[in-house]
Structures are given as C-alpha cells and as structure tokens.
Amino acid sequence: MDALKERLAAELIAARERSHLLTSLDDADLVSQVSPLMSPLVWDLAHVGNYEELWLLREAVGIEPMRPEIDTLYDAFEHPRATRPSLPLLPPGEARAYIGTVRNKVLDTLEGLRPENVPLFEMVIQHEHQHDETMLATHQLRRAPSPLREDGLPAGTAGTDPWTPETRIPAGPFTMGTLDAAAYDNERPAHRVDLPAYFIDTVPVSNGDYLAFLESGGYDDERWWHPEGWRWRQSKRITAPAFWFKEGVWLRRRFGDVEPVPFDQPVQHVCWYEADAYARWAGKRLPTEAEWEKAASWDPEAQKASRYPWGDEYLPGRANLGQRRLQPSAVGSHPEGASPSGVRQLVGDVWEWTSTAFHGYPGFRAHPYKEYSEVFFGHDYKVLRGGSWATDPTAARTTFRNWDLPIRRQIFAGFRCARSA
Known part of the structure; x- marks a missing residue:
C-alpha cells in the first residue's frame, strides 16, 4: 500500500508540474481567449483543482467544500468554452493559491487512503493530464512565443x-x-x-x-x-x-x-x-x-x-x-x-x-x-x-x-x- 501511495503522489505532482509549465505566462495571456474553441488558460488551471476537490476531498473523504461558490464557474457542462471569458473567474494568483491548497489537502489524505478510492485518484490524474493536452492545443493556437521547449x-x-x-x-x-x-x-x-x-x-x-x-x-x-x-x-x-x-x-x-x-x-x-x-x-x-x-x-x-x-x-x-x-x-x-x-x-x-x-x-x-x-x-x-x-x-x-x-x-x-x- 505504501508503494501505491507513493506512486499516486508522484503522478499527482508530475501532472501539476506540467500544468504550471503550461500556465507560466503573463496574467494578461492567461485570462485572454485565443479562440472560441478553447478556454482561457486560467479557466483550465482552476478547473483541474476544482475537479480534484470535488472527487478527492468531497467525494472520497467527505471534507466540506472549500469554495462552493465557484463550482458552477468551473462546471464544463454548465458553461461552453466560448462563454467562459465572461465569467467571474479566479484571477491567476488566486487560482494558483486555490489549487495549491487543494493539492496539499489531497496529499495529506493519502495517509488514510482506502482501496475503493484508488480509481478516483487515477481518474483525477488522467483528467489533469487531459486538460494539459487541451492547454497545449491552446498554445498551438496562440501566435506568440510559448514557454514550451523541446x-x-x-x-x-x-x-x-x-x-x-x-x-x-x-x-x-x-x-x-x-x-x-x-x-x-x-x-x-x-x-x-x-x-x-x-x-x-x-x-x-x-x-x-x-x-x-x-x-x-x-x-x-x-x-x-x-x-x-x-x-x-x-x-x-x-x-x-x-x-x-x-x-x-x-x-x-x-x-x-x-x-x-x-x-x-x-x-x-x-x-x-x-x-x-x-x-x-x-x-x-x-x-x-x-x-x-x-x-x-x-x-x-x-x-x-x-x-x-x-x-x-x-x-x-x-x-x-x-x-x-x-x-x-x-x-x-x-x-x-x-x-x-x-x-x-x-x-x-x-x-x-x-x-x-x-x-x-x-x-x-x-x-x-x-x-x-x-x-x-x-x-x-x-x-x-x-x-x-x-x-x-x-x-x-x-x-x-x-x-x-x-x-x-x-x-x-x-x-x-x-x-x-
């Protein structure tokens, strides 16, 4: 079980490092929308944290919601991508602080990991990586230089x-x-x-x-x-x-x-x-x-x-x-x-x-x-x-x-x- 916990922690951390790299831009670039096909990058950043809170803190552990007022903002089915720039989204600094707090709480819960919750962890890890690929598509649509390097x-x-x-x-x-x-x-x-x-x-x-x-x-x-x-x-x-x-x-x-x-x-x-x-x-x-x-x-x-x-x-x-x-x-x-x-x-x-x-x-x-x-x-x-x-x-x-x-x-x-x- 210890090896499983270590693997899940490492995969959560690796996904988050990738998310931070893909959002290492000026605030103005993070809140802008390059195409109605894609969300502002700051939406994806806060969304992966909100999704993590919903499934690994509320659903898996039963922790009270941290920011229930933002749930609808980051509900992908409630708001299509084209309309997301008009929402009162968390600004970049606040989004980073929020997802960082969520992640710290999630890592703390790993100590008491129950086997039936392992699939939820796997789902959240995959979900963040999928949004990272979506953010890469957003970078491809941008005409400005990106922070990405071979x-x-x-x-x-x-x-x-x-x-x-x-x-x-x-x-x-x-x-x-x-x-x-x-x-x-x-x-x-x-x-x-x-x-x-x-x-x-x-x-x-x-x-x-x-x-x-x-x-x-x-x-x-x-x-x-x-x-x-x-x-x-x-x-x-x-x-x-x-x-x-x-x-x-x-x-x-x-x-x-x-x-x-x-x-x-x-x-x-x-x-x-x-x-x-x-x-x-x-x-x-x-x-x-x-x-x-x-x-x-x-x-x-x-x-x-x-x-x-x-x-x-x-x-x-x-x-x-x-x-x-x-x-x-x-x-x-x-x-x-x-x-x-x-x-x-x-x-x-x-x-x-x-x-x-x-x-x-x-x-x-x-x-x-x-x-x-x-x-x-x-x-x-x-x-x-x-x-x-x-x-x-x-x-x-x-x-x-x-x-x-x-x-x-x-x-x-x-x-x-x-x-x-």
Missing part, C-alpha cells in the same frame, strides 16, 4: 528497419475494452468482437502522403468528400491542414514558430472529414475503432489483449508520448513499440480518427457520473484512438477512447487507413 528527446527516425505499407489482420474474435476499474466508463465492459479479415496501414499517413492528395486537387474534388464535409470545406474555404500555408514551399506554424513542413512525419491537425476524404482518394477507408483496437492490442498467439501494443507495462522509448517532443516522430519510428501484428505507432505521435461514432459498449454503465461519456453518445462525435505526442502515458492505453466533432482541427489528430481483405 527537451532533447531524439527526433525518431524510421531507420533501416523496413515495414510493409499494410498489415493484414486475420479474421476472428478478440476482446475489446477492459475490466480495469481505473479505466473510464466508456472503455468498459470488456466484450468479444468478431471481425472479418482486413488490412490496416502499418504506419500513420505522413505529411508527404497527404501532400500528394492536396496537390492532386483533392480539396477541390467533391467525389472524395462526405456531403457534410464538402459543405464545411466550402464554407470555411479549407485548402490544407490547419497551420499549413505556402510561400514557395509548404510551411507550418508550430507553437509560434514557422518551419518547413516535415514530410516524413504523420500529418496532424486534420479533421475527420479531411481524413475520410484522403482515405477515399487513396481507395481505402478509415478503420473502425474495433479494427484499430484489434490491431493495437490483440496477440493472436497468446489470445489476449494488452494495455499497450508491446505489453502491459509502459516502457519509455517505445512511443512518442508525454510532451517530451513537441511534434510527431517520423513515420516508421519506434519499431520496438509495434503491436504483435507488426503495426507501428499505434500510441503516441497523433490521435487517429476512426470511422466509428461514439457510443457505449454492450452493458455500458455510467460511472462515476453520466456527463463524462454518456451525454456525448450519438452520431455527432467520432472516436479517436491512440493518443498523440502531447498525451500522457496514463491516457494512452489501447482501450482509451477519445472523441470529438468531425470538424475539429486544433487537436493533435491524424489517421491511418484500412481496407477490407
């Missing part, structure tokens, strides 16, 4: 280890989802899914691959586009991935800096409609999320699924995760992180769009509150899998399900293609 992690190259363009996944059943109590409700319960054989791209679609679609006139050819995607593309006059522009050569803006588009990296900042159009142009389709998960987790010889493509233990260096690099690795990198089927980069680098709408699994039960997943079920949201370079390893397991609207491009999302065998 930490020297090698860029990652495909090296000399060859790979085939596609990997064939044999027909048959596999176990989808998990029984892990620390997983989110939408990942549960584990259930058997039987799939026909299919092919899936061994690596994500690269910037160079995507450029071929773009320069062939793909954005101007209605044949490749979903009808709603075609209307979106026309109304928004979209002609390239977000943050790309051409001045003789193709350039991209990344955290305030302008640089040539690296054609060997997975394409990112494309929405579902763009991914779907590329797949059609290439004579393929987007994988279903079941196809993605089977390729990522299932070991056909052992007849079992694993938490990561390479096994149940997280091993640094096998994937580009955790904000250690501020961009994807080259396609084909990290061959040691491949799944048993030989598919690479299934976690890290870019979130991957799937063709699947977000719904609950058979036997789904909302936990610990229906607003986490259930209120988003339906055809409006598409499922993304795998995590990006900005995703912490705690939220990059093979069963983790992300979701977003098919027009969203500020997230660190790319894709790979599939086709039926």
Whole structure:
C-alpha cells in the first residue's frame, strides 16, 4: 500500500508540474481567449483543482467544500468554452493559491487512503493530464512565443528497419475494452468482437502522403468528400491542414514558430472529414475503432489483449508520448513499440480518427457520473484512438477512447487507413 501511495503522489505532482509549465505566462495571456474553441488558460488551471476537490476531498473523504461558490464557474457542462471569458473567474494568483491548497489537502489524505478510492485518484490524474493536452492545443493556437521547449528527446527516425505499407489482420474474435476499474466508463465492459479479415496501414499517413492528395486537387474534388464535409470545406474555404500555408514551399506554424513542413512525419491537425476524404482518394477507408483496437492490442498467439501494443507495462522509448517532443516522430519510428501484428505507432505521435461514432459498449454503465461519456453518445462525435505526442502515458492505453466533432482541427489528430481483405 505504501508503494501505491507513493506512486499516486508522484503522478499527482508530475501532472501539476506540467500544468504550471503550461500556465507560466503573463496574467494578461492567461485570462485572454485565443479562440472560441478553447478556454482561457486560467479557466483550465482552476478547473483541474476544482475537479480534484470535488472527487478527492468531497467525494472520497467527505471534507466540506472549500469554495462552493465557484463550482458552477468551473462546471464544463454548465458553461461552453466560448462563454467562459465572461465569467467571474479566479484571477491567476488566486487560482494558483486555490489549487495549491487543494493539492496539499489531497496529499495529506493519502495517509488514510482506502482501496475503493484508488480509481478516483487515477481518474483525477488522467483528467489533469487531459486538460494539459487541451492547454497545449491552446498554445498551438496562440501566435506568440510559448514557454514550451523541446527537451532533447531524439527526433525518431524510421531507420533501416523496413515495414510493409499494410498489415493484414486475420479474421476472428478478440476482446475489446477492459475490466480495469481505473479505466473510464466508456472503455468498459470488456466484450468479444468478431471481425472479418482486413488490412490496416502499418504506419500513420505522413505529411508527404497527404501532400500528394492536396496537390492532386483533392480539396477541390467533391467525389472524395462526405456531403457534410464538402459543405464545411466550402464554407470555411479549407485548402490544407490547419497551420499549413505556402510561400514557395509548404510551411507550418508550430507553437509560434514557422518551419518547413516535415514530410516524413504523420500529418496532424486534420479533421475527420479531411481524413475520410484522403482515405477515399487513396481507395481505402478509415478503420473502425474495433479494427484499430484489434490491431493495437490483440496477440493472436497468446489470445489476449494488452494495455499497450508491446505489453502491459509502459516502457519509455517505445512511443512518442508525454510532451517530451513537441511534434510527431517520423513515420516508421519506434519499431520496438509495434503491436504483435507488426503495426507501428499505434500510441503516441497523433490521435487517429476512426470511422466509428461514439457510443457505449454492450452493458455500458455510467460511472462515476453520466456527463463524462454518456451525454456525448450519438452520431455527432467520432472516436479517436491512440493518443498523440502531447498525451500522457496514463491516457494512452489501447482501450482509451477519445472523441470529438468531425470538424475539429486544433487537436493533435491524424489517421491511418484500412481496407477490407
């Protein structure tokens, strides 16, 4: 139990250090809103502390609310992002003091940790890391220099280890989802899914691959586009991935800096409609999320699924995760992180769009509150899998399900293609 307490404390501290780095800006920058798609950074900062207080102090321990009057301000379902700047939010200094007090109380409660509350701690840790990735997306939308710096992690190259363009996944059943109590409700319960054989791209679609679609006139050819995607593309006059522009050569803006588009990296900042159009142009389709998960987790010889493509233990260096690099690795990198089927980069680098709408699994039960997943079920949201370079390893397991609207491009999302065998 002591080792568990130490691990939880260390993970809470690591997440908070990341949050403080991402909010190490002038107060004016923290309270401003760079896009109606995103909250002011100071909202995210106070929100992670309020969420922590709600679940680890009030729910788990029964401590009286510290600041009940601010609960509605930081209720993500009460106030959409576009309206949050108009709220009487805690100013940066007060927000830091509040979340610091909450954290100190939470660390004090670890001494009397009850086993049934461990999943709540896991949930809060993952929640803060998820908001940290959201704050990274806010930084990407800012045009000013950011406090973010590369930490020297090698860029990652495909090296000399060859790979085939596609990997064939044999027909048959596999176990989808998990029984892990620390997983989110939408990942549960584990259930058997039987799939026909299919092919899936061994690596994500690269910037160079995507450029071929773009320069062939793909954005101007209605044949490749979903009808709603075609209307979106026309109304928004979209002609390239977000943050790309051409001045003789193709350039991209990344955290305030302008640089040539690296054609060997997975394409990112494309929405579902763009991914779907590329797949059609290439004579393929987007994988279903079941196809993605089977390729990522299932070991056909052992007849079992694993938490990561390479096994149940997280091993640094096998994937580009955790904000250690501020961009994807080259396609084909990290061959040691491949799944048993030989598919690479299934976690890290870019979130991957799937063709699947977000719904609950058979036997789904909302936990610990229906607003986490259930209120988003339906055809409006598409499922993304795998995590990006900005995703912490705690939220990059093979069963983790992300979701977003098919027009969203500020997230660190790319894709790979599939086709039926």
